[in-house]
Amino acid sequence: MNTDQINVLVKKALKGDIKSLEEVFNFLEKFNVPITKYAMYSIIYQYVMNNVLDLGKYCEECGGKCCKSGLPVPVYNFDYKELKNRLSKEQLNNFRRVNGFYILSRPCPFQEGWLCKIHQYKPYACMSYPFATEDEQKEIIDSYKDGIPDFKVPDFCIAGKKVKEFMSNKVDELRKKLGRDPTPRELLREIVKSS
Ligand code: SF4
Ligand code: SF4
Numbered sequence: 001m002n003t004d005q006i007n008v009l010v011k012k013a014l015k016g017d018i019k020s021l022e023e024v025f026n027f028l029e030k031f032n033v034p035i036t037k038y039a040m041y042s043i044i045y046q047y048v049m050n051n052v053l054d055l056g057k058y059c060e061e062c063g064g065k066c067c068k069s070g071l072p073v074p075v076y077n078f079d080y081k082e083l084k085n086r087l088s089k090e091q092l093n094n095f096r097r098v099n100g101f102y103i104l105s106r107p108c109p110f111q112e113g114w115l116c117k118i119h120q121y122k123p124y125a126c127m128s129y130p131f132a133t134e135d136e137q138k139e140i141i142d143s144y145k146d147g148i149p150d151f152k153v154p155d156f157c158i159a160g161k162k163v164k165e166f167m168s169n170k171v172d173e174l175r176k177k178l179g180r181d182p183t184p185r186e187l188l189r190e191i192v193k194s195s
Contacts, residue, residue, distance in 0.1 A: 040184030064114035
Protein backbone atom coordinates (compact mmCIF):
# COMPACT_ATOMS: atom_id res chain seq x y z
CA MET A 1 0.00 0.00 0.00
CA ASN A 2 1.39 3.44 -0.86
CA THR A 3 0.86 6.68 1.09
CA ASP A 4 -1.99 7.81 -1.17
CA GLN A 5 -3.84 4.53 -0.70
CA ILE A 6 -3.44 4.76 3.06
CA ASN A 7 -4.64 8.36 3.08
CA VAL A 8 -7.69 7.41 1.00
CA LEU A 9 -8.53 4.70 3.53
CA VAL A 10 -7.95 7.04 6.47
CA LYS A 11 -10.23 9.63 4.87
CA LYS A 12 -12.94 6.97 4.50
CA ALA A 13 -12.37 5.99 8.12
CA LEU A 14 -12.73 9.61 9.21
CA LYS A 15 -16.09 9.62 7.47
CA GLY A 16 -17.09 6.79 9.82
CA ASP A 17 -16.08 3.66 7.89
CA ILE A 18 -14.69 1.33 10.56
CA LYS A 19 -13.72 -1.35 8.01
CA SER A 20 -11.32 1.11 6.36
CA LEU A 21 -9.94 2.02 9.76
CA GLU A 22 -9.32 -1.66 10.56
CA GLU A 23 -7.59 -2.04 7.18
CA VAL A 24 -5.26 0.86 7.93
CA PHE A 25 -4.46 -0.58 11.36
CA ASN A 26 -3.81 -4.05 9.88
CA PHE A 27 -1.32 -2.45 7.53
CA LEU A 28 0.39 -0.16 10.05
CA GLU A 29 0.67 -2.89 12.70
CA LYS A 30 3.02 -4.82 10.43
CA PHE A 31 5.70 -2.21 11.10
CA ASN A 32 6.80 -2.39 14.68
CA VAL A 33 8.24 1.14 14.78
CA PRO A 34 7.32 4.20 16.89
CA ILE A 35 6.11 6.32 13.97
CA THR A 36 3.41 3.84 12.88
CA LYS A 37 2.25 3.49 16.49
CA TYR A 38 2.11 7.29 16.70
CA ALA A 39 0.12 7.35 13.44
CA MET A 40 -2.42 4.85 14.80
CA TYR A 41 -3.03 6.88 17.96
CA SER A 42 -3.29 10.03 15.85
CA ILE A 43 -5.91 8.42 13.58
CA ILE A 44 -8.00 7.45 16.63
CA TYR A 45 -8.02 11.09 17.82
CA GLN A 46 -8.98 12.19 14.31
CA TYR A 47 -11.75 9.59 14.24
CA VAL A 48 -13.16 10.87 17.54
CA MET A 49 -12.98 14.46 16.29
CA ASN A 50 -15.02 13.58 13.19
CA ASN A 51 -17.38 10.89 14.43
CA VAL A 52 -17.75 10.45 18.15
CA LEU A 53 -18.28 13.85 19.75
CA ASP A 54 -20.71 16.58 18.75
CA LEU A 55 -18.31 19.49 18.43
CA GLY A 56 -20.23 21.96 16.25
CA LYS A 57 -21.06 24.31 19.12
CA TYR A 58 -17.36 24.63 20.01
CA CYS A 59 -16.39 25.40 16.42
CA GLU A 60 -19.17 27.98 16.30
CA GLU A 61 -17.89 29.53 19.54
CA CYS A 62 -14.35 29.60 18.09
CA GLY A 63 -15.62 31.08 14.84
CA GLY A 64 -13.72 28.69 12.56
CA LYS A 65 -10.21 30.00 13.25
CA CYS A 66 -8.48 26.98 11.69
CA CYS A 67 -9.90 27.98 8.28
CA LYS A 68 -8.98 31.64 8.61
CA SER A 69 -5.22 31.66 8.95
CA GLY A 70 -2.14 29.52 8.66
CA LEU A 71 -0.22 27.82 5.89
CA PRO A 72 -2.19 26.83 2.78
CA VAL A 73 -4.18 23.60 3.13
CA PRO A 74 -2.66 20.72 1.12
CA VAL A 75 -5.21 19.12 -1.18
CA TYR A 76 -4.04 15.69 -2.30
CA ASN A 77 -4.83 14.28 -5.71
CA PHE A 78 -7.41 11.89 -4.26
CA ASP A 79 -9.12 14.87 -2.52
CA TYR A 80 -9.15 16.82 -5.75
CA LYS A 81 -10.57 13.86 -7.69
CA GLU A 82 -13.51 13.77 -5.28
CA LEU A 83 -13.94 17.56 -5.33
CA LYS A 84 -13.77 17.72 -9.14
CA ASN A 85 -16.97 15.70 -9.39
CA ARG A 86 -18.78 17.81 -6.83
CA LEU A 87 -17.78 21.43 -7.39
CA SER A 88 -18.39 23.94 -10.18
CA LYS A 89 -15.59 25.11 -12.47
CA GLU A 90 -15.63 28.45 -10.72
CA GLN A 91 -15.24 26.81 -7.28
CA LEU A 92 -12.41 24.65 -8.58
CA ASN A 93 -10.51 27.81 -9.54
CA ASN A 94 -9.85 28.27 -5.82
CA PHE A 95 -7.37 25.39 -5.88
CA ARG A 96 -3.84 26.23 -6.98
CA ARG A 97 -1.46 23.60 -8.32
CA VAL A 98 1.99 23.80 -6.68
CA ASN A 99 4.78 21.21 -7.02
CA GLY A 100 2.50 18.43 -8.18
CA PHE A 101 -0.38 18.90 -5.75
CA TYR A 102 -3.14 21.37 -5.07
CA ILE A 103 -3.35 23.87 -2.25
CA LEU A 104 -6.10 25.98 -0.80
CA SER A 105 -5.15 29.35 0.66
CA ARG A 106 -6.28 30.54 4.05
CA PRO A 107 -8.51 32.42 4.73
CA CYS A 108 -10.33 29.66 2.90
CA PRO A 109 -12.79 30.75 0.19
CA PHE A 110 -15.08 27.88 1.19
CA GLN A 111 -15.67 29.19 4.68
CA GLU A 112 -19.05 30.78 5.33
CA GLY A 113 -19.28 32.22 8.84
CA TRP A 114 -17.72 29.44 10.91
CA LEU A 115 -19.03 26.74 8.58
CA CYS A 116 -17.39 24.91 5.68
CA LYS A 117 -19.40 25.09 2.46
CA ILE A 118 -17.82 21.85 1.21
CA HIS A 119 -17.99 20.02 4.53
CA GLN A 120 -18.99 16.65 2.98
CA TYR A 121 -16.04 16.65 0.57
CA LYS A 122 -13.50 18.74 2.44
CA PRO A 123 -9.82 17.78 2.02
CA TYR A 124 -8.24 15.13 4.20
CA ALA A 125 -6.00 17.77 5.82
CA CYS A 126 -9.11 19.58 7.11
CA MET A 127 -10.57 16.36 8.51
CA SER A 128 -7.38 15.43 10.31
CA TYR A 129 -6.95 18.85 11.98
CA PRO A 130 -5.47 19.41 14.55
CA PHE A 131 -4.19 15.88 15.26
CA ALA A 132 -2.16 15.24 12.14
CA THR A 133 -1.20 18.69 10.99
CA GLU A 134 2.53 18.60 10.49
CA ASP A 135 3.14 22.17 11.74
CA GLU A 136 1.10 21.55 14.93
CA GLN A 137 2.54 18.13 15.76
CA LYS A 138 6.09 18.33 14.39
CA GLU A 139 7.79 18.50 17.82
CA ILE A 140 5.63 15.68 19.20
CA ILE A 141 6.37 13.47 16.18
CA ASP A 142 10.11 14.19 16.36
CA SER A 143 10.37 13.25 20.03
CA TYR A 144 7.88 10.35 20.03
CA LYS A 145 9.16 7.03 21.37
CA ASP A 146 6.17 5.17 22.80
CA GLY A 147 2.84 5.52 24.61
CA ILE A 148 -0.05 7.89 24.05
CA PRO A 149 1.24 11.02 22.29
CA ASP A 150 0.57 14.32 24.03
CA PHE A 151 -0.93 16.00 20.96
CA LYS A 152 -0.48 19.73 20.73
CA VAL A 153 -3.74 21.58 20.24
CA PRO A 154 -3.75 25.35 19.61
CA ASP A 155 -5.24 27.38 22.45
CA PHE A 156 -8.06 28.63 20.26
CA CYS A 157 -9.16 25.13 19.19
CA ILE A 158 -11.86 24.37 21.77
CA ALA A 159 -13.06 21.31 19.83
CA GLY A 160 -9.57 19.78 19.76
CA LYS A 161 -9.26 20.36 23.50
CA LYS A 162 -12.59 18.61 24.11
CA VAL A 163 -11.32 15.62 22.13
CA LYS A 164 -8.15 15.55 24.23
CA GLU A 165 -10.23 15.69 27.41
CA PHE A 166 -12.48 12.84 26.23
CA MET A 167 -9.52 10.73 25.15
CA SER A 168 -7.63 11.38 28.36
CA ASN A 169 -10.59 9.99 30.36
CA LYS A 170 -10.78 6.91 28.11
CA VAL A 171 -7.03 6.33 28.38
CA ASP A 172 -7.13 6.68 32.19
CA GLU A 173 -9.96 4.12 32.44
CA LEU A 174 -7.98 1.67 30.32
CA ARG A 175 -4.76 2.32 32.21
CA LYS A 176 -6.54 1.42 35.46
CA LYS A 177 -7.91 -1.77 33.91
CA LEU A 178 -4.75 -2.89 32.12
CA GLY A 179 -2.03 -1.47 34.36
CA ARG A 180 -0.32 0.03 31.30
CA ASP A 181 -1.03 2.24 28.30
CA PRO A 182 -3.62 0.75 25.96
CA THR A 183 -2.29 -0.23 22.54
CA PRO A 184 -3.83 1.63 19.59
CA ARG A 185 -5.99 -1.43 18.87
CA GLU A 186 -7.25 -1.60 22.48
CA LEU A 187 -7.99 2.11 22.50
CA LEU A 188 -9.82 1.89 19.18
CA ARG A 189 -11.94 -1.03 20.42
CA GLU A 190 -12.95 0.99 23.47
CA ILE A 191 -13.84 4.05 21.40
CA VAL A 192 -15.91 2.06 18.90
CA LYS A 193 -17.69 0.28 21.75
CA SER A 194 -18.64 3.58 23.38
CA SER A 195 -19.72 5.43 20.22
S1 SF4 B 1 -11.61 22.69 14.75
FE1 SF4 B 1 -10.81 23.98 16.39
S2 SF4 B 1 -9.94 25.78 15.40
FE2 SF4 B 1 -11.25 24.74 13.91
S3 SF4 B 1 -13.26 25.75 14.11
FE3 SF4 B 1 -13.29 23.99 15.47
S4 SF4 B 1 -12.63 24.77 17.46
FE4 SF4 B 1 -12.04 26.26 15.92
S1 SF4 C 1 -12.18 23.41 2.98
FE1 SF4 C 1 -13.60 23.81 4.63
S2 SF4 C 1 -12.66 22.92 6.46
FE2 SF4 C 1 -11.06 23.14 4.90
S3 SF4 C 1 -10.12 25.12 5.30
FE3 SF4 C 1 -11.74 25.44 3.79
S4 SF4 C 1 -13.56 26.01 4.97
FE4 SF4 C 1 -12.07 25.09 6.37
